[in-house]
Amino acid sequence: MPKIVYWDACVFHAIFGSEKGRVEPCMRIEKAAQNGEVVIYTSAATFVECVWVKSITDPTGKLNKLSPEHEQVIEGYFRRSYIIVINCDRNIAEAARKLLWKYPLKPKDAIHVASAMAQQVDVMHSYDNDDLVKLDRKIGNPPLKICNPGVGDGFEAQIVQGDAFPSISAPPAASLPPLLRPPLPPPPEEPN
Numbered sequence: 001m002p003k004i005v006y007w008d009a010c011v012f013h014a015i016f017g018s019e020k021g022r023v024e025p026c027m028r029i030e031k032a033a034q035n036g037e038v039v040i041y042t043s044a045a046t047f048v049e050c051v052w053v054k055s056i057t058d059p060t061g062k063l064n065k066l067s068p069e070h071e072q073v074i075e076g077y078f079r080r081s082y083i084i085v086i087n088c089d090r091n092i093a094e095a096a097r098k099l100l101w102k103y104p105l106k107p108k109d110a111i112h113v114a115s116a117m118a119q120q121v122d123v124m125h126s127y128d129n130d131d132l133v134k135l136d137r138k139i140g141n142p143p144l145k146i147c148n149p150g151v152g153d154g155f156e157a158q159i160v161q162g163d164a165f166p167s168i169s170a171p172p173a174a175s176l177p178p179l180l181r182p183p184l185p186p187p188p189e190e191p192n
């Protein structure tokens with residue numbers, strides 16, 4: 001039976017932005033998912049959040065976002081069979097709001113936690129150490145395990161075999177190189 005993990009948006013930030021020291025454990029988990037050993041859940045809210053990447057800043061040092069030219073690749077990435085999307089419906093939103101009363105969470109983080117709890121995942125992965133990881137095993141019954149990918153979650157010793165997955169890089173659109181992710185399946189054709 002595959003391990004069930006939840007990825008907060010910042011895990012996708014690490015992948016898309018090639019964050020040093022962070023992308024490698026994510027690649028190990030992604031490889032395990034490709035092999036059917038892991039299923040990755042995330043909220044539909046991640047589709048919006050993942051556009052902002054920590055490793056990319058504008059000339060003033062403010063956080064910047066991926067180029068619009070990456071839209072098709074991002075859309076295709078989230079269509080991978082091992083990534084299961086959780087819609088933020090009424091139940092998730094109400095559960096998230098209740099979490100806000102009890103824990104020091106930001107609204108988007110509460111949505112991620114409520115989504116992970118709704119799916120009863122084995123572990124929630126996040127690089128948000130200040131807001132989420134510090135709540136490891138303090139939320140829910142049974143307590144939700146929240147940790148960085150590859151840290152105390154059983155993925156530490158796994159080695160990626162074969163090709164590594166370079167991340168989506170996002171330089172300014174004027175100098176946009178070819179995307180480096182493996183080829184993605186084309187989106188399904190819409191009926192006429």
